[in-house]
Amino acid sequence: MYRKAVTALAKKDAKKVLLKRTERGRPYLENVDNRLEMNASHAGQLTVFAAHWIEEEREGQPLLGVDVMPLHDSRVHRVEDFFRLMRRQFTDQEWERIKLPESDEEKLAQFYRNWSLKESYVKAVGTGLNLDLQTINFVIRSQLSPEHITLDTKVEVKGDEENWRFEETVIGSHVVSVAVSNCFSCKTKAWEELSVNDLLPEDDALLRNPNPEDWIQFSEKEKMKPF
Secondary structure, three states, X not given: XXXXXXXXXXXXXXXXXXXXXXXXXXXXXXXXXXXXXXXXXXXXXXXXXXXXEOOOXXXXXXXXXXXXXXXXXXXXXXXXHHHHHOHHHOOHHHHHHHOOOOOXXXXXXXXXXXXXXXXXXXXXXXXXXXXXXXXEEEEOOOOOOEOOOEOOOEEEEOOEEOOEEEEEEEEOOEEEEEEEEOOOOXXXXXXXXXXXXXXXXXXXXXXXXXXXXXXXXXXXXXOOOOX
């Protein structure tokens, strides 16, 4: 997915794209300028990928993060215990909103919506879950609806509203959140489903030779989600 985005947006030869990871495991492109921001996330059988390309160099390059979470899972049978374990991950205001619905199913869906927002932000800033999540408070103004992109959610960091844009969507039984900073002229694009064949180049000569180090590096990646 990363190579496909670089080829399409930055007009780079797929074979010459050098993908590496920071010490915190965030992928980055060694030989592509910082006008291209990309991030991926997966949950179950669904993988999502978001990219942002800036046509011209300018001060204040945007940060980007994406996260996907299921809206329902087996924790619905032990919601109170699960919420007690996750107590420190949300602010008091967020917990009030999460626990507002009457049914445990809806409470869990609210939990995962809030968690997806938090993780998209954390992935964008690149700090990992070492950040004190109770310093980040999301102000949700609208309900989500399938295939519709919600844009009016705001974030407060240590009590102050930050200049971030959040795009939230329900895809099937999952919620997807995209976080973008310094988004002065961002264009929202609907999610597009791609197959493996869509991601591969038509010419096999453009494929990079297999490297066993790729799988080793992926296998050793630290799992960041706390559950």
